[in-house]
Amino acid sequence: RDSWAEPYKIKMVELLKMTTAEQRKKALQEAGFNTFLLKSEDVYIDLLTDSGTNAMSDIQWSGMMLGDEAYAGSKNYYHLEDAVKDVYGYKYLVPTHQGRGAENILSQIMIKAGDIVPGNMYFTTTRLHQELAGGVFHDVIIDEAHDSESDFPFKGNVDLNKVEKLVQEYGAEKIAYICVAVTVNLAGGQPVSMENLKAVRKYTEEKGIKVMLDMTRIAENAYFIQQKEEGFRLKTIAEIVKEICSYTDGATFSGKKDALVNIGGFLALNDYDIFEEARNMVVVYEGLHTYGGLAGRDMEAMSIGIYESVQEEHMKARIGQVFYLGDKMREFGVPIVTPIGGHGIFVDAKQFLPHVSQDDFPAQTLAAEIYLDAGIRTMERGIVSAGRNSKGENYHPKLELVRFTIPRRVYTQAHMDVIAESTARVYERRNQIKGLKMIYEPKYLRFFQARFEKH
Numbered sequence: 001r002d003s004w005a006e007p008y009k010i011k012m013v014e015l016l017k018m019t020t021a022e023q024r025k026k027a028l029q030e031a032g033f034n035t036f037l038l039k040s041e042d043v044y045i046d047l048l049t050d051s052g053t054n055a056m057s058d059i060q061w062s063g064m065m066l067g068d069e070a071y072a073g074s075k076n077y078y079h080l081e082d083a084v085k086d087v088y089g090y091k092y093l094v095p096t097h098q099g100r101g102a103e104n105i106l107s108q109i110m111i112k113a114g115d116i117v118p119g120n121m122y123f124t125t126t127r128l129h130q131e132l133a134g135g136v137f138h139d140v141i142i143d144e145a146h147d148s149e150s151d152f153p154f155k156g157n158v159d160l161n162k163v164e165k166l167v168q169e170y171g172a173e174k175i176a177y178i179c180v181a182v183t184v185n186l187a188g189g190q191p192v193s194m195e196n197l198k199a200v201r202k203y204t205e206e207k208g209i210k211v212m213l214d215m216t217r218i219a220e221n222a223y224f225i226q227q228k229e230e231g232f233r234l235k236t237i238a239e240i241v242k243e244i245c246s247y248t249d250g251a252t253f254s255g256k257k258d259a260l261v262n263i264g265g266f267l268a269l270n271d272y273d274i275f276e277e278a279r280n281m282v283v284v285y286e287g288l289h290t291y292g293g294l295a296g297r298d299m300e301a302m303s304i305g306i307y308e309s310v311q312e313e314h315m316k317a318r319i320g321q322v323f324y325l326g327d328k329m330r331e332f333g334v335p336i337v338t339p340i341g342g343h344g345i346f347v348d349a350k351q352f353l354p355h356v357s358q359d360d361f362p363a364q365t366l367a368a369e370i371y372l373d374a375g376i377r378t379m380e381r382g383i384v385s386a387g388r389n390s391k392g393e394n395y396h397p398k399l400e401l402v403r404f405t406i407p408r409r410v411y412t413q414a415h416m417d418v419i420a421e422s423t424a425r426v427y428e429r430r431n432q433i434k435g436l437k438m439i440y441e442p443k444y445l446r447f448f449q450a451r452f453e454k455h
């Protein structure tokens with residue numbers, strides 16, 4: 001079997017502090033059993049998120065030296081505008097500091113109080129901004145997406161029957177827009193097929209409903225279409241990315257993932273009137289319309305990162321590393337979401353800790369235990385992240401997952417081996433693991449700052 005390695009070599013390293021079991025026990029206690037509250041220096045391998053944690057190339061770093069920090073009309077803005085038009089095909093660009101900056105502006109423009117906003121599974125910041133704008137989110141993802149053991153290849157797909165039911169019940173004019181995420185983060189980084197995107201476009205065109213893309217991990221989605229969808233084997237990732245965007249009216253983007261930058265995002269649109277409104281609002285929330293909360297250097301690095309994100313060998317290595325870890329986890333019998341998604345391995349905490357009831361936070365408990373074992377930080381993606389509904393009741397999501405998110409171009413295969421072995425050690429002692437109780441609950445997006453203690 002001919003092995004395959006990354007298409008880059010390392011030029012600089014960031015030394016990591018190793019911790020002892022005692023130090024980790026203390027750190028976890030102080031962090032209230034919440035991995036978001038751990039100090040980075042107490043973390044050995046940081047798999048909390050692939051957001052803003054990716055390694056920039058030397059070309060991107062050189063872009064940081066080319067920052068045109070003019071307040072208005074920075075040349076980096078025009079480079080970013082060219083990259084967005086060239087790679088994604090949208091007509092108009094509104095830069096924002098990161099994804100939720102774009103979500104805030106789009107939601108306020110497109111949503112009126114009481115509007116319905118269908119989407120392929122919720123995402124925390126996306127749904128919150130839709131709700132803050134007065135919208136009501138409705139999940140229209142296919143049922144398979146909520147089944148961690150289904151291996152349907154495109155679990156991110158929209159179920160148009162669910163959309164039709166909403167149109168029947170509320171009328172097309174009450175639908176603010178359909179939000180299609182590529183990939184679907186909380187389902188396990190699951191892709192949407194091109195066939196489904198075309199069907200959504202055809203249906204919404206007939207009904208006069210706009211489609212807004214959350215294209216945060218669009219290049220990873222394109223890779224899965226190339227690898228798994230009939231008729232796309234010979235298309236490039238760049239061609240597939242552009243085709244995906246062509247079936248939508250606009251997009252929000254967090255540049256902190258696919259585009260390989262530490263900060264950055266944008267709102268891209270084809271409709272001039274929405275663009276005009278967004279360009280007016282960005283100066284209220286983000287900064288002038290030609291910088292949107294970003295320094296010129298950040299916009300330059302993001303323009304370069306957009307092109308690097310659609311390179312074939314980059315994506316093959318990126319997804320290859322995620323699959324390597326997933327296969328190792330499965331060798332050790334660790335239950336994970338299948339098919340393996342694009343940005344990490346999602347461990348099924350319900351199957352891992354069947355004796356811990358969901359109200360005792362199995363995923364939160366497992367993330368804490370994984371950290372204790374060898375200092376690996378992961379993220380809870382279960383009942384804590386799901387939050388409460390408008391009546392204040394806890395959502396009880398079918399998926400109770402711990403996300404091992406792999407930053408792009410940061411860790412080596414040796415780290416993947418250590419991660420899999422650490423998880424296997426915790427798996428071997430799973431029957432002794434007890435649940436947690438929440439002792440502090442913030443109002444918004446509670447998972448970021450909630451605190452817990454052992455029962």
Ligand SMILES: Cc1ncc(COP(=O)(O)O)c(/C=N/[C@@H](Cc2ccccc2)C(=O)O)c1O
Pocket residue numbers: 048049050051098099100101123124125126181185214216253254255256264265
């Ligand atoms: C599909 C999708 N759409 C929009 C955004 C917002 O973009 P931004 O504002 O962060 O730039 C994100 C951010 N995802 C990050 C960071 C995060 C955010 C909230 C809760 C936990 C983690 C993560 O999954 O780790 C996303 O995944």
